[in-house]
Amino acid sequence: MTAYLKLDHIDKIFTRGAATTEVLKDINLTIEKGQYVSIIGHSGCGKSTLLNIIAGLTGATTGGVLLENREVNSPGPDRAVVFQNHSLLPWLTVYENVKLGVDKVFSKTKTRAERDAWVMHNLNLVQMAHARDKRPNEISGGMKQRVGIARALAMEPKVLLLDEPFGALDALTRAHLQDSVMALHQKLGNTILMITHDVDEAVLLSDRIVMMTNGPSARIGEVLEVPLARPRKRLELATNTTYLKCRQRVLEFLYERHRFVEAA
């Protein structure tokens, strides 16, 4: 197994005044190129903290993140993030939001016309080219998230980080967007790391599911391979035994062995 993205003994301790909380403890994970990996766990277990550490938005207390064997500890477009609440800049149009990243990443390697074409190409990938001149408050939540995905993809990240990307969407929009992400992954072969708390979503989309124990001092409890062939079809999988078995495993982990205890 060739490690593309490697999390090496990551600990994270938050200190507020005299009180310290150990959020993450000894996180080790290697991800291959082109893999789709989900991290699942109950809320408050430090999933988002872990993603922020990989993105470089937060520093690890000890340990580090290696991308292609080089340590990364500051944010950058090689680890583009799709944020949970889309985080589009409301004063820019859809086109300008995507262009913000493109202009920065390809300022030297692409001409102005090429950058424009690249922005439109990525908006086309998420089927949002028709809304290029709309502002974020003029489009629906699902559309905003699509633009968020386009913005991240347009930076040609080595790893695409999805922070509960479908969490704020209604069920139908969510399913639709999951299919889109699956199709994009199939087409572009990105390495994707997704945070989620939705078991079906994790099984449907991932090659591997990383299950985290409850915090404080959350660890990786179990890693499950999902040996389902791609492309995967939502309807066919509903009765697929492998799918159901995987789902069962994750559910058992989350609700039996590591049941969420309020204010634990």
Next chain:
Amino acid sequence: MNMPATKIEVETATPAASAAPVVAMTPKRPPRSEAYARMARETAVRVIPPLVVIALLTLVWELVCRRAGSALPPPSKVFKDTKELILDPFFDHGGIDKGLFWHLSASLQRVALGYSLSAIAGIALGVLVGQSVWAMRGLDPLFQVLRTIPPLAWLPLSLAAFRDGQPSAIFVIFITSIWPIIINTAVGIRNIPQDYRNVAAVVQLNPLEFFSKIMIPAAAPYIFTGLRIGIGLSWLAIVAAEMLIGGVGIGFFIWDAWNSSHISEIILALFYVGIVGFVLDRLIAGLGKFVTRGTATS
């Protein structure tokens, strides 16, 4: 099972068929006159009530001040006394004997200069205080004390420093209008959502790009609130300051009219001061609306 489906079909079919020709017709002719009529109606709804109130107030004023021995002139007398000033605002007989236009324009120039300086310095300081915790700890208490000093209290000090009326008036405008700009800008900067900062970090904007592409647009609604309060304060301060420094300017015009017992002229000047202040406020509000058009949080 079949019933609802057919029902829906029928329901959608009929309006579509009957609506089609209407839709094709409407954009062509009738709307123009109709739109004008609606616009006229909407304008009337807005304009008539204040006009009625003004007419009533003028009437009351006329009745109260008409009696012999009244200290203040009634509106009819104000109009008679100031007819020349109203009809010819552009005369210039040298010195301070000028039309009202020149007085207002002199005041506006001072405000423009002082206010521009305070807008630039205020936004810059506000960004500093909003962005840096240490700048805030160091400067904020100072600002909170200084901003309570009344505008005119600064005038003697600035006269002593500048030894001239003109820069002193401008300084008073500056020092009066800067505080709300600083404080609102700082609040706006502090309230930039962490999400936007994260986006900037991932995209790797440099500090200058972060300032122009994230910070200023994100804080714009707050900044314009500060700018709007600032322009109001500076117009308040200029009239008072000009009364003391003399020369051409609407403030001194009022003071001069008082010294020559031309009460009617004072009333006319107040009217103009009010209108100009209102226009300035609308101007900044309109500018803010234009600049921040897409910034409503979503």
